[in-house]
Amino acid sequence: MTQRTAATPLWIDLVARALEAGRDRVLVVPAGEPGAGWTGAELARRIGGAAALLDAAGCPRGGTVPALMTTRPEAMATVVAGAATRRPIAPLSPRLTVTELADCLTDLESPVLLCEPGSAEIGGELARRCGRRLAVVGNLPRAEAPALSAAADETAFVLHTSGTTGRPRRVDVRQDRMGARSVVNARLTRLDTASVYSASSPFHHIGGLGAFAVALAAGARIVAFPRFTVDAWQSLGRLGVTHAQAVPAMIETLLRADAFALPTLRLLQYGASPIHPGTLRRALAAMPGVAFVNLFGQTEGAPLTCLSPEDHQRAAAGDEDLLNSVGRPVAEIELVVHEPDGNGVGEVRARGPHLFAPGADGWLRTGDLGRVDERGYVFLAGRKGDLIIRGGENVHPLEVEQTLTRHDDVEDVAVVGVPDERVGEAVKAFVVARNLDAPPDPAELRAFARTTLAGFKVPEHWEFVAALPRNPNGKVLRRALTQPTN
Structure with missing residues (x-):
């Protein structure tokens, strides 16, 4: 059992504090519904309803529960309920094929598969192929919430790598490491109880659930964003979003449509894949008063580096080479370039308390090639396999x-x-x-x-x-x- 210390906040503890502090404040808003939303007290009751659903479906404690889920308030409540009752949820993309999903289910222990009403058809086919029972998560009932507590080394939820090569790999997100990540990310992205946050990545992704989990722990209001479209992005302004996250391909689409700027936005976080410097320059020009943050990392561990708002300001003032970098290592990370070549390029490796899947020696081998310049900025050169x-x-x-x-x-x-x-x-x-x-x-x-x-x-x-x-x-x-x- 991992030793728990006061200096290591658990994710579930942070969530419990946020729900209590926000009892009478709206914390979760469905997509496109400015007049709707759950207060902290209502979210707690829905977490209780999700726990009751897991009981009724026969999900045993200690088993990871696969779930075909998109970004909805019900999905967030179900994840918290799973974390609090030792039945961690593993969200999976309903857009994958049954064959791809079956690969993910091989190492998920629960005999039950959860799905949303819109995924019942593929969920039923997947359940039959893999010998699981199907339980549909629609509108959650209200019930008394379970005690929001856990051990430091228990799994809060499970993510899978994106699987651009080969089979996606399971990554267990521990309570202590997710707690540490929540603190780090909230500081770097300036998230607090006055923030209204939305992320455009799919719920099963580190940029989806991983980002919403940080926002919930910070006590920010979460605006659900089930699927990216230009219209959906523009609706975030009407919902008062102050902090948003987008991947470079989405930013390019929005710039082409002249729909990138949001009137209420204060900070934009981007990452997941390299952004072309030209695209970033156009984005900075489109929203000159918005702070830009690039957090580099991967499902197994993030953030490793940060290109801060101040770095973006320096780049806009003429230090454009910074836009080719992913910033400097965050304070909690020790980062090295392993076996650099004659140009200083080698594999980026890191260790720190908020990384989910380090090796036995504590080091995360990222598989990314990069170099560090004399100012400490990290410049990526691609994947080892590329x-x-x-x-x-x-x-x-x-x-x-x-x-x-x-x-x-x-x-x-x-x-x-x-x-x-x-x-x-x-x-x-x-x-x-x-x-x-x-x-x-x-x-x-x-x-x-x-x-x-x-x-x-x-x-x-x-x-x-x-x-x-x-x-x-x-x-x-x-x-x-x-x-x-x-």
């Missing part, structure tokens, strides 16, 4: 992509390695042109890249595409680019 070795030379795709996106005619780009008999791997760029009907000439792009990149890093092969394949969290699916099409 590294291209061309004729014995290392080519980091992210470095090439950041160069090419500075070209006026390039909207987006992804760089991969392709087999080559002469050099082993050749560099290939998949380019989305700003004008799809008049893409730039590859020779022009090659010359542009050569002004800042060594010759071996410049792509030899070019392909123009209408869009890059991405997962729901905005990450480019590089494998999909290299797979043959029929």
Whole structure:
């Protein structure tokens, strides 16, 4: 049993305090419903109803409960009920196929599968395939809430990695580590009881439930955001949202639609995938009075680094190279670059009290390649598996992509390695042109890249595409680019 200390707040304790302090204040608002919402007292009663539902469904204590859930107040209440009764909830995406979901269920112990009414069809098929009982979570009844307490090393909830390569991996979110993360994130994003928070990531994602769990622990009002659309984003202004989170692909969509600015917004958090410096410059110009924060991390542990509002101000004032970085390590993190090459690039590793899945030695091996400059800023170079070795030379795709996106005619780009008999791997760029009907000439792009990149890093092969394949969290699916099409 992990030793609990006063210096390590548990997530469930923070939630209990927030509910008590906000008994008469609205804490959770359904999407698009400014006149509706649950006070802290009402949320507590719904947590009691969720606990009763888990009892009635036959969910044994100590078993993780899979749940097809989107961002709804009922989902948040169910997660808290599961955490308080030793039946941690593992939210899964209803947008996955039954085969993909079945892979996730293999290591989730509960004989019961929860789903929302809108996912009953796929939930029923999944339950039959995996031999689980299906329980539908609709409008939760009201009941006395269970005691909101837990041991430090008990699991609050379970997340899965996004699975861009291979099978998604289970990540257990411990009470003590989630408590520590809540404190860190609330400080970095300036969250408190006066904040109104919404996140655009899916509920099953670290940027969804992981973000809402932080906001709830901080006592902020949560505005549910089940699915990203331009209209849904603009509705956040009518709901008084002061703090929001978005991934780079969403920011680009909103900028194109001239719908990015929100009148009530004070802080925007972005992350999950690299943002092109040009996109970020346009975003800063669209909301000049808003504080921007980039938190870098992953499901297994976040945040590792922070590009703060002050850093963004320095970048806007002329220090634009900062926009290529993910900031400096947060105060609670020890970060190293393992086995750096001649350019200082190696695997980013970190350890700290709020990381969910460190190794036995305490270090989280991120799989991200990066370097740290003389000021302490971390610059990513891509994933270890994305590294291209061309004729014995290392080519980091992210470095090439950041160069090419500075070209006026390039909207987006992804760089991969392709087999080559002469050099082993050749560099290939998949380019989305700003004008799809008049893409730039590859020779022009090659010359542009050569002004800042060594010759071996410049792509030899070019392909123009209408869009890059991405997962729901905005990450480019590089494998999909290299797979043959029929």
